[in-house]
Amino acid sequence: MTEFLGPDFLLDTPAAQRMYHDVVADLPIVDYHNHLPPAEIAQDHHWDNLGQLWLAHDHYKWRVMRWAGIPEDLCTGPATDRQKFDAFARAMPALVMNPVHHWSHLELWRFFGLDGTVLSPDTADRVWDVANAALPGPDFGARGLLRQMKVRFVGTTDDPLDDLAHHRAMQGDPDLVVAPSFRPDAAFKVEDEGFAPWIARLAELTGIRIDGFAPLLQALIQRLDVFVDHGCRAADHGIERLEAGPEWSEDQLTAALNRRLAGEAPTPDEAAAIRSALFVGLGRAYAERGIVMQLHLAPLRNNRQRLLDRVGRDAGADGMNDFAIAQPLNALLDRLDRTDQLPDMVLYSVNPAHNAVLATTAGNFQDGSRPGKVQVGTAWWFNDQLDGMERQMTDLAQMGLISTFLGMLTDSRSFLSFTRHEYFRRLLCRMLGRQVQDGLLPNDRAALDRLVHDICWGNAARRFLPADRI
Missing domain, CATH: 1.10.2020.10 (uronate isomerase, domain 2, chain A)
Known part of the structure; x- marks a missing residue:
């Protein structure tokens, strides 16, 4: 009987035990998507x-x-x-x-x-x-907790209007890279009450008069360039509704946007057209700047009004949506690929029914320019558990290439959540160890070691860390 969370937790074969203990247990961590507050890292916050x-x-x-x-x-x-x-x-x-x-x-x-x-x-x-x-000690402030887990890269999630002062304060840190991730969701929420006020703040911040679609895209890209100057390596789009809207001319987009900014409710086609054009315009900007574009698909948020009124967003009343994603996702990626301006992408869905769709979509858009240009992201949110991670990795391995996988991330607001990387690493070693035991993989130690090393560290490090920090 294996001890609860003991040294060989999840490691039920000799190959799994060797890979975990000898190869991946002590590897550093690249956590390329999370929601940690940058201020708490910069100030080494203590609790x-x-x-x-x-x-x-x-x-x-x-x-x-x-x-x-x-x-x-x-x-x-x-x-x-x-x-x-x-x-x-x-x-x-x-x-x-x-x-x-x-x-x-x-x-x-x-x-x-x-x-x-x-x-x-x-x-x-x-x-x-x-x-x-323990908490008053130097190892238990925000930075000490990251240091305990050997975290080398933290990709925070930041609104384009953020001033990035805390990221600026942390630039040049020799031990830890804290990079902002560009999260322009507010620009896509065309129907929301807060859309026009957010656009007004964007215009004030950038000094650009946003009186049409081109100036809106220009203002967003100006902010993106500020993020890049602060070390940004990724953008992140939380997509609650996925549409490949009509491909309108700039004049049509401008007319629809200006009607919305004047207070008119947009039609479904207007909102979808603006969102799709922003998706393509920003995607091209990401490709030009070498920014990884992450898509987080299919949450159904704020389902309980009473809790939203009392606590606010992100209170634990979000669930998974079940809309179809295959056609619009492939169509949007194709719009970027037509002109060879598809950025590196990572695709996630909160709904495990989408695993195979994401894997086959990623395969459609590999172009040989680099391994795993379009990625299936790690099991997200409600799938972030043993069965969910195993399903996600199995679908990726069978319909794509697990060898190019970027591995685990926390997607968390908690500084203690980095133990989830250990959880993931143990499960990965268990899966591969069982394949070796069953004769489905050759017991080639060098090849297996290279594979788990890359999935747990190397692939993400090469994608997100500066070359001199790997």
Whole structure:
């Protein structure tokens, strides 16, 4: 019987044990998409207690706490940090087989040395005391936590209007690259009430009079260039509705945009045409600048109005959508590829039913210019657990090439979440070890070592880190 989260957790073959312990366990981390606050990294933020560090921004934990019957006051409400922590400890025994159960214990054990301690009401006092005693130390500020996990690259998620002051302060750090990622979602939300005010702020920031489609694209690209000057290596698009809208002329786009900015509600065709034109225009700009374009597809957000009113966005009431993506996704990528201006891309979907669609779409647009130009991104959000990651990697391997895979990322707001890279690495080694054991892969140590090294570190490092930092 394998020990819970013990040294050989998930490593059920000799090949898996060797690959993990000898090759990937101590590799650095490139976390090329997350939601860590840049200010907290720049200022080496320290937390007063484990409740603040662990629960303040983690909608994964809030969601399962509610499911376990914990009232909102003890999740996001006015209760004290200790009361919220105790509530989470009460919920923990109910979380078995949910990934939060594994993640939480990996975080306690790897960061705080609480190996073997299973969180429950009986152990809550000890966990609280041990963690809180460690938090004032230099290894438990924001930068110390990253250092503990050997994180070399952090790709934050940033609005084009952000001033990037904290990124600027961190440029030149010899140990850690913190790069902004360009997230222009607000420019695509043509129907939203906040669209016109956001465009007005963009115009003020750039000094460009946005009175048509071309000036809008010009202003966005001006901000993109500021991001590039601050080390940006990726853009990120959160896509809640995917359309390949009509391909309109610039005059048609300008007329539709100006009507919207004047307060008229756009028609579905107008909104889709503007979004599609922005997608293509920005995609070409990314290709020209060597920026990786990430597409996060199919979330259905803010489904519970009462929670949105009380807590706000990202509170744990988002789910997966089930709209069809194959036709519009292929059409949009083709519009960029027609003129050989398709950037490097990473495709994610929150819906596991899309795995095969993403893999076959990525295969459609490989052009031989580099390995894995169009990537299937790691299992995202609700798929970020053992079964989901295994399904995603199996589909990628069988319909594409897992050897070019960029591997794991956290997509998290938590500084403790980097143990998920360990979780992923162990699972990858288990999958490959079983293939070796079953005679489906040759037991070629050099080839296997190179494969796991590249997936866990090398591929992402070559894509996102400066050459002299690899």
